[in-house]
Ligand SMILES: Nc1ncnc2c1ncn2[C@@H]1O[C@H](COP(=O)(O)OP(=O)(O)O)[C@@H](O)[C@H]1O
């Protein structure tokens with residue numbers, strides 16, 4: 337009993353991925369404990385998206401092992417849907433279903449994949465819409481909402497599947513500056529509720545407030561792992577220092 | 587001042603565009619002149635051939651009244667048969683198109699090979715040869731009658747075009763939509779049913795209705811296996827009455843009426859779809 341609950345939620349070891357000859361991920365080793373919040377940062381093209389997309393197999397890795405909640409995730413495996421239901425994902429570009437109302441975007445997953453009744457799913461969905469403070473928009477279509485509102489809906493949609501872990505791929509980088517705070521607030525609240533989270537972001541304030549660990553990637557490898565305090569004040573590697581100085585210059 | 591400017595901007599230009607109207611009018615006049623000239627040429631040619639028009643004989647081709655009861659003539663029966671063939675073949679073609687398009691996009695190696703072989707075979711052989719193959723070879727083996735042989739052949743032919751149209755539509759849906767559906771753990775069937783196909787319909791429907799209209803025209807080919815559709819009935823009438831000009835004008839006119847009506851209905855439908863989008 338205790339053993340399973342102490343076991344890390346995500347276990348990655350020796351993970352490698354190539355696009356043709358190009359090595360996108362090389363020898364990634366990383367565990368994420370239950371309730372832990374990990375922020376991944378690094379230069380553009382360093383493999384951050386590829387790494388978190390391997391976790392729910394939007395990208396297939398070629399080497400290494402990957403376990404989610406103790407279950408091995410293999411490329412091309414049968415039953416990947418079961419694992420994906422436990423792993424919520426929020427994309428940079430929201431990817432809401434534009435032909436459905438906000439409420440239907442949220443209800444579809446639980447009804448079709450969790451076998452929930454429509455009434456129950458609606459209740460659940462409205463609950464999460466309250467949580468992301470957007471319940472009054474339930475009947476609208478996504479294109480009618482602002483970017484920040486859409487991203488909050490996308491978070492609620494992922495939460496409706498009642499996942500064990502949430503992955504965020506630069507959730508605020510497509511947003512206008514005035515929209516960012518609202519989305520980060522929602523994510524912080526989620527963190528306080530104890531959700532396990534892996535967040536690719538360059539929002540340093542968020543990382544400092546929320547992250548247990550910062551993982552710095554460059555050229556497909558994990559270069560440095562540290563607490564946010566250590567990482568942002570005294571990075572151990574030159575590459576991280578250089579990256580941070582560039583980040584601050586902007 | 588600022589008020590006046592912004593309210594002036596809101597209003598689209600009103601009033602009658604005389605220049606535009608004149609140019610449209612001139613286009614129509616030009617087209618009319620060309621058509622009139624062509625008509626005159628044909629009429630002169632027929633006149634020179636000394637063709638004896640017998641338009642008074644055509645009415646029974648459509649219907650006869652015997653004892654107060656209407657008996658449909660060969661052309662109406664042919665038209666109905668053409669509609670039957672084209673509509674069944676059209677529905678089958680759309681189904682074949684969806685299956686083929688999904689098979690080509692699927693991860694299944696066997697599915698991709700079968701779909702590709704089917705598409706290449708249909709596209710690189712003459713339709714007439716396909717019809718003979720289905721009618722003389724396939725039909726006896728699997729026990730198809732004339733009607734179903736014709737329908738099946740037509741459906742396979744149009745299906746290959748439908749497959750390309752549908753594949754184009756499915757690929758036109760943003761990759762993020764596929765990923766979002768995958769990320770919430772949807773099954774492949776649900777992903778297409780709820781997310782991808784609904785969003786690709788606006789891309790697929792216009793060319794697909796065009797294809798259904800071609801199916802009506804292409805259905806004439808089954809006259810070579812003597813399936814009693816409109817063209818076959820035309821052929822029979824000509825050989826019985828020697829009224830080639832009257833019959834073929836009428837048959838062409840009937841196809842035209844059918845396809846133009848359908849195009850018009852489709853245009854209305856699209857207009858309605860666009861309107862409800864807003
Ligand atoms: N589908 C693909 N085909 C080829 N190369 C890719 C593909 N996706 C990503 N890459 C490459 O892999 C590297 C890592 O990409 P990504 O994980 O998106 O980086 P990040 O999210 O850190 O910016 C980049 O150099 C990118 O060009």
Ligand SMILES: [Mg+2]
Nearest residue numbers: 384385386506
């Ligand atoms: Mg990225």
